[in-house]
Structure formats: C-alpha cells, structure tokens
Amino acid sequence: MSNQKITAASRKDEGKGASRRLRHAGEIPAIVYGGDAAPQSIQLNHEKVWVASQHEWFYSSIMDLEVDGKVQPVLLRDMQRHPYRQLIMHLDFQRVNLKEAIRVHVPLRLVNAEGSPAGKTAGVVLTQELNDVEVICLPGDLPEAIEVDLSKMEIGGTVHLSEVALPKGVELAVKLDDEHNPAVAVARHARVEAEPEAGEEAAGGVPAAKQEGAEEK
Numbered sequence: 001m002s003n004q005k006i007t008a009a010s011r012k013d014e015g016k017g018a019s020r021r022l023r024h025a026g027e028i029p030a031i032v033y034g035g036d037a038a039p040q041s042i043q044l045n046h047e048k049v050w051v052a053s054q055h056e057w058f059y060s061s062i063m064d065l066e067v068d069g070k071v072q073p074v075l076l077r078d079m080q081r082h083p084y085r086q087l088i089m090h091l092d093f094q095r096v097n098l099k100e101a102i103r104v105h106v107p108l109r110l111v112n113a114e115g116s117p118a119g120k121t122a123g124v125v126l127t128q129e130l131n132d133v134e135v136i137c138l139p140g141d142l143p144e145a146i147e148v149d150l151s152k153m154e155i156g157g158t159v160h161l162s163e164v165a166l167p168k169g170v171e172l173a174v175k176l177d178d179e180h181n182p183a184v185a186v187a188r189h190a191r192v193e194a195e196p197e198a199g200e201e202a203a204g205g206v207p208a209a210k211q212e213g214a215e216e217k
Contacts, residue, residue: 003073004057005064006049008032008042019090028088032065032074035095042067049088053079057144060106060132062096073098073139098139103173105132108164109145110185116153118187124155125190129183133161134173141169148184159185 008030011022019029026046033039052058058076065074078092096102113119113126133146148164160181166172174180 003062003064004052005066005071006044006052007066008044010068011041011043014041023087023089028091030091030093032067032072032093032095035072035097037095040067044091046088049091050086053088056107056109060104060142061144062098062139062142063093065093075102075104096139101136101138102142103134103136104142105134106143106170107132107145108184109147110150111147112149112151113153113185116150116187118153118155118157119150121155123190124187126150126153126185126187128185130161133164135166135170136173137170141167143167143170146170150185153185153187155187155189157187158183 011018011029013021022029022043023046027043028046028049030042030044031039032042057063062073062075064071073096074093075096076091077094078090080089080091081087082089108128108130110126110128116126118124118126135142135146146164146166148159150159153159161172161184162176162181164184
C-alpha cells in the first residue's frame with residue numbers, strides 16, 4: 001500500500017507575527033525534524049490538511065511529505081488546534097528511516113460487535129475503554145489501526161489488551177502482566193433510573209411528610 005501524500009513549501013519567516021500572517025492567508029506553519037537533516041520550517045494549505053485530518057491515517061500512518069519537490073517519509077508527531085474554531089494552528093512532522101523501528105500510538109478499532117452475544121441483547125451497551133495503544137514496528141509494518149474482534153463478546157464480558165491480535169511485525173511498546181493489562185472493551189447492562197417511591201416529591205426524592213415537618217421547625 002502506497003503512502004498518503006501531502007504537499008508543503010519551505011518558509012524562511014519565523015516567529016509569532018509570521019505565523020499569524022500565514023494563518024490569515026489560509027496556510028499552516030509547521031516544522032519537520034529528525035534524521036540526518038536539520039529541522040526545516042514549512043507551510044501547508046489549511047483546507048487540504050483539514051480534509052486529511054478527518055481520516056485516521058493522518059495520525060498514525062507514514063506519509064510522503066513533499067517539500068519544494070523533494071519527498072520524504074514522515075509521521076505526524078504533534079498538532080495544535082485552536083481552542084474553539086475549526087483551525088489547525090501548527091504541525092510537527094518527524095522524518096522516518098524506513099529501515100529503523102519506530103514507536104507510534106495506533107488507534108484501536110472495534111469490529112464485529114453487532115454479531116456478538118452482547119451486541120444482540122437488548123439493554124446491553126458496548127463501551128470502548130482504550131482508544132489507542134503504543135506499538136513498536138518497522139515503518140512498512142505500521143497499521144492504520146488495530147482491529148479488536150468482538151464477535152464473541154458475552155454479556156458482562158471484558159476484552160483486555162492481551163487478547164487483541166496484533167498484525168504481523170507489530171509488538172506492544174509496554175509489557176503486559178497481571179497488574180497491567182488494561183480493558184479495551186466492556187459489555188454492560190444499561191443503567192435504568194429507579195422510579196421514585198409513592199409519596200416522594202420529584203425534587204430530591206424527599207417524602208412529602210418529611211418536607212412538611214421541616215417547614216414546621
């Protein structure tokens with residue numbers, strides 16, 4: 001599978017003022033670093049990057065970053081967003097050596113939940129407890145996401161990280177044991193709100209007789 005490609009241009013102007021002007025012009029200030037080359041300041045088109053950022057691969061896949069016609073494999077390492085506007089403020093990319101193992105956080109994707117015993121039962125809610133996991137692998141083995149098969153999920157059951165099948169060439173960055181084996185997905189009965197007993201008021205659930213007694217004091 002070929003890498004996704006994004007295009008950038010080099011930039012010389014740096015500082016808050018230059019970054020502000022770039023954003024007003026619809027560009028994102030960014031930096032690419034790592035490998036044998038020096039860090040390089042770059043800029044990318046906000047609209048195109050915003051569209052790419054809606055996809056899972058943008059956060060956990062090797063991308064081909066083209067800067068002034070030169071292509072280099074990179075990983076997204078940091079994204080700064082505006083606190084309330086749909087605006088990407090800054091991006092950090094790391095150059096990747098395709099022959100060296102990397103540590104990356106990869107999303108966990110729940111699959112086959114609908115066909116499981118828990119998924120077929122009314123009133124049972126399947127919740128995802130762990131959204132991603134850090135793995136070690138060669139760049140060529142890096143998956144876009146790791147699928148967690150819930151086809152055998154029972155009511156009240158839990159799938160732990162140790163039960164997740166990893167793709168070939170991929171291993172967890174952290175060792176699992178009895179004390180550290182986080183839950184990935186849990187099947188629970190949905191909570192049912194208890195109805196107030198007879199004689200209780202809606203506000204606070206305090207019996208009317210007690211409320212009247214309190215007023216007399």
